[in-house]
Amino acid sequence: MTSSSRREWLIPTLLILLSAVPLAAGAVRVGELAGGAQITPDNARFLASPAPVVLHIISSGLYCVLGAFQFVPGIRRRRIGWHRTAGRLLVPLGLAAAxxxxxxxxxxxxxxxxxGLLTVIRLVFGTAMALSLVLGLAAVRRRDIARHGAWMIRGYAIGLGAGTQVLTHLPWTLFIGTPGEFSRAMLMGAGWVVNVAVAEWVIRGRPAGSARPRPASRVEGTR
Incomplete structure (x- = not known):
């Protein structure tokens, strides 16, 4: 593998690593539900109605891992069919997660x-994720590839929020202790805000030429 190839795979590798803790926690939760765990205040709602949380864990896990590969330039350039097929899977997976x-x-x-505040934050970012995916799908149907890519990046950034929330919580927990209700809400929100800020930085850092819609004859289906 050349140094150029290694650089191409650095971003998806980091994105998958960022997803590792939420993926592991989700796997533990699914195992707990499948194994008939003892009811506690933390898991009572999941045991009473397991379908939504199982759907959320599976769809968000697949969305984060599969979505990471969409950031490999070589795949977008040389395997456009794979890129489009993955995109057709990512939209329903992302919507199911949101x-x-x-x-x-x-x-x-x-x-x-x-x-309280955390509920409002979750509703705001969950709605923003779903809306980003819908707008991304609408853009690609108009053959507006630049806007499609921008909205899909925003949706993926929000979907990856759980990974960044591990990083926002860790220093607080190590140096201060268990966060209270307000602190926890702020730390959760910070994870999403950081991801959205990075997404906007990436979008604005793309070459200016990529902002122009491509001719319809050069684009087939969704990306």
Whole structure:
């Protein structure tokens, strides 16, 4: 593998590593639900209605891992068919993750400490993720590839929020202790805000020529 190839794979590798802790936590949760775990205040809502959380774990995990490969320039240039096929999977996976997250926020009995501000933050970013994916799909149907890419990057950044939230919580937990209700809400929100800020930086750093829509004859289907 050349140094150029290694650089191409650096970003998806880092994105998958960022997803590692949420993926592991999701796998533990699914195993807990499958194994008939003892009911606790933390898992009672999941055991009472497991379908939404299982859907959320599986869809968000696949979305984060598969989406990471969309950032490999070589795949976009040389394997456009794979890129488009993956895109057709990513939109429903992302929507399933966002909408199941919204459903759980609204209808699950949220534990004490997760209510109030954190509920509002989850609703805002869950809605923003779903909207980004819908706008990305609408853009590619208009053959506006630049806007399609921008909205898909925004949606992926929000979907990857759980990974960044591990990083925002870690220093606080190590040096201060368990965050309270307000601190936890701020740390959760910070994870999403950091990802959105990075996404906007990436979008604005793309070459100016990529902002022009491509002719319809050069684009087939969704990316």
């Amino acid at each position: 909408l199941s997250g919204l459903w759980m926020t609204v209808f699950y009995a949220i534990p004490e400490g997760d209510t």
